[in-house]
Amino acid sequence: MTRMTPSEAFVETMVANDVTTTFGIMGSAFMDAMDIFAPAGIRLVPVVHEQGAAHMADGYARVSGRHGVVIGQNGPGVSNCVTAIAAAFWAHSPVVMITPETGTMGQGLGGFQEANQLPMFQEFVKYQGHIANENRMAEITARCFDRAMSEIGPTQLNIPRDRFYGDIDVEIAKPMVLDRGPGGDDSLNAAADMLAAAKFPVMVSGGGVVMGDAMAEAVALAERLGCPVVNSYLHNDSFPASHPQWCGPLGYQGSKAAMKLIAQADVVLALGTRLGPFGTLPQHDMDYWPKDAKIIQVDADHKMLGLVKKISVGICGDAGAAAVALTHRLADRTLACDATTVERAQLMADEKADWEAELDDWTHETDDFSIDMIKEAVQEKDNWMHPRQVLRELEKAMPARVMVSTDIGNINSVANSYLRFEEPRSFFAAMSWGNCGYALPTIIGAKAAAPDRPAVSYAGDGAWAMSMVETMTAVRHDIPVTAVVFHNRQWGAEKKNQVDFYGHRFVAGELDGEENYAEIARAMGAEGVRVNQLEDVGPALTAAIDAQMNDGKTTVIEVMCTKELGDPFRKDALSTPVRHLEKYADFV
Numbered sequence: 001m002t003r004m005t006p007s008e009a010f011v012e013t014m015v016a017n018d019v020t021t022t023f024g025i026m027g028s029a030f031m032d033a034m035d036i037f038a039p040a041g042i043r044l045v046p047v048v049h050e051q052g053a054a055h056m057a058d059g060y061a062r063v064s065g066r067h068g069v070v071i072g073q074n075g076p077g078v079s080n081c082v083t084a085i086a087a088a089f090w091a092h093s094p095v096v097m098i099t100p101e102t103g104t105m106g107q108g109l110g111g112f113q114e115a116n117q118l119p120m121f122q123e124f125v126k127y128q129g130h131i132a133n134e135n136r137m138a139e140i141t142a143r144c145f146d147r148a149m150s151e152i153g154p155t156q157l158n159i160p161r162d163r164f165y166g167d168i169d170v171e172i173a174k175p176m177v178l179d180r181g182p183g184g185d186d187s188l189n190a191a192a193d194m195l196a197a198a199k200f201p202v203m204v205s206g207g208g209v210v211m212g213d214a215m216a217e218a219v220a221l222a223e224r225l226g227c228p229v230v231n232s233y234l235h236n237d238s239f240p241a242s243h244p245q246w247c248g249p250l251g252y253q254g255s256k257a258a259m260k261l262i263a264q265a266d267v268v269l270a271l272g273t274r275l276g277p278f279g280t281l282p283q284h285d286m287d288y289w290p291k292d293a294k295i296i297q298v299d300a301d302h303k304m305l306g307l308v309k310k311i312s313v314g315i316c317g318d319a320g321a322a323a324v325a326l327t328h329r330l331a332d333r334t335l336a337c338d339a340t341t342v343e344r345a346q347l348m349a350d351e352k353a354d355w356e357a358e359l360d361d362w363t364h365e366t367d368d369f370s371i372d373m374i375k376e377a378v379q380e381k382d383n384w385m386h387p388r389q390v391l392r393e394l395e396k397a398m399p400a401r402v403m404v405s406t407d408i409g410n411i412n413s414v415a416n417s418y419l420r421f422e423e424p425r426s427f428f429a430a431m432s433w434g435n436c437g438y439a440l441p442t443i444i445g446a447k448a449a450a451p452d453r454p455a456v457s458y459a460g461d462g463a464w465a466m467s468m469v470e471t472m473t474a475v476r477h478d479i480p481v482t483a484v485v486f487h488n489r490q491w492g493a494e495k496k497n498q499v500d501f502y503g504h505r506f507v508a509g510e511l512d513g514e515e516n517y518a519e520i521a522r523a524m525g526a527e528g529v530r531v532n533q534l535e536d537v538g539p540a541l542t543a544a545i546d547a548q549m550n551d552g553k554t555t556v557i558e559v560m561c562t563k564e565l566g567d568p569f570r571k572d573a574l575s576t577p578v579r580h581l582e583k584y585a586d587f588v
Helices: 007-016 027-036 050-064 082-090 134-150 185-197 209-213 215-225 256-262 320-329 336-361 366-380 387-397 410-419 440-450 461-477 493-503 517-523 534-551
Strands: 002-004 020-023 044-045 066-073 094-101 127-130 155-160 168-170 201-205 229-231 246-249 267-271 294-299 313-316 403-406 428-429 455-460 483-487 527-530 555-560
Touching: 007 127, 020 050, 020 440, 027 094, 044 461, 050 066, 050 094, 050 428, 050 440, 050 461, 082 094, 082 320, 094 313, 094 493, 127 134, 127 366, 127 534, 134 155, 134 267, 168 267, 185 294, 185 313, 185 320, 201 215, 201 256, 209 215, 209 256, 209 313, 209 320, 209 493, 209 534, 215 267, 229 256, 246 256, 246 336, 246 410, 256 336, 256 403, 256 517, 267 320, 294 320, 336 387, 387 410, 387 483, 387 534, 403 410, 403 440, 410 440, 410 455, 428 440, 440 455, 440 461, 440 483, 455 534, 461 483, 483 517, 517 555, 527 534, 534 555
Parallel strands: 020 044, 020 066, 066 094, 094 155, 127 155, 201 229, 201 267, 229 246, 267 294, 294 313, 403 428, 403 455, 455 483, 483 555, 527 555
Antiparallel strands: 002 168
């Protein structure tokens, strides 16, 4: 036991958990602890807005596999983080949200910046620690850090501001490290038997493969099976895109090759994925999920097994360890699918070639609305580019080991068809939370964790306006990134629903204005480039990455796009409107 202050116990526990970077805005509620961050080797990156801080902590955690830490002033500083912590929750990020609180003697009196801070986070964290007594500062702080790792998600550490002061006897605990196993023998044996009998197995490689750094194990199992491998929704970095068995992502704006191949499966191996509903919905007018296939699901969280899809075998285990165990069980067995390995390989190659050819030819959207928008652009002689052409050029110019974050929105969703990766911890999205303003701060956090890797964010102009101020964070604190802004002057994802279901009655969807985001970027100290010629897209990205990696410069690339719209964002959730009142009769 060592005599120290609660602030020292708090900081020393963070040090014991290898925390070197935190994100937030300074505040008096935790200033006594913040005062000793620097001598403890902890950097506090001050942001423009606390939502950005929590997204940065999320990006940092997703790249590093270590804790992302965010801290803010009690009340409004803390409440600003709720949206981003929800995104971290759905991404299974080990983020520790530190929430200093109104002092204990002032609670319930309606004082300055007072709020009940535990309820506002309870839906989006795996564990909530509250310091009711300063003598438990180190204990409960350590538990929050341990639970973020063991529960694979955000935790909250709530500290009344007066609990940082005093003198206590403390023992700083070592972090708890769990050894996750492959699952039970019975379920692994049943899965191996099912795979051995499968004639057309397909693997869905999910986020558990990424979080477990298990890509090599997934590859080895896939090669033993000779099966098509598809990425679960928004986990395009869960299997190397250069591998001949990789077939692309499922879900919204995913790969037709992946969808056509999984539709033929008699056994689906869902490796490290909860098979979320939005990632298995019909797409490209294909209801591709194989209704009669047997499903083997591997997930570290037993509550996810069979939650969304009815399964035949559930394995509660680590994705990588389970893959190794299954590969071992199948190594010396004759598999039913061995007889058709060559034919299946050719089928994969053919489907992928067809999809790549379709993407090459799919230069613009062909619905009537999009065609009208293209004609309008031609008439006005604007040099607006087709979004799909832009995405293809960006794909071609992506450097090795790139990290990409995508915001929510029409063009960003279409990007799912074009983003390919060779290593895990490379692709970041807001997952099922789907909040705007995600991409830029998240890629800043990712860059802080991996400064040797190129970092690129994608955002539409609507989402960009929510978060672009964090460009100043990147510039001020030498965390250089490259931000691509698709400027199409509309809320495109929802506008497509107004086209398809609401008679082209556009309400609140237009963002027409005179904004020049390249100029705004330069005003914030970054490089700013406006691109309106297709041949300049790739060179602009290459130059920006060079400036990022060699000169430490942040660049905003503003890409001027037409108002073309891809498939509706929520076709599953809308239907032709019904109107009963006469005054609304024409609005059908």
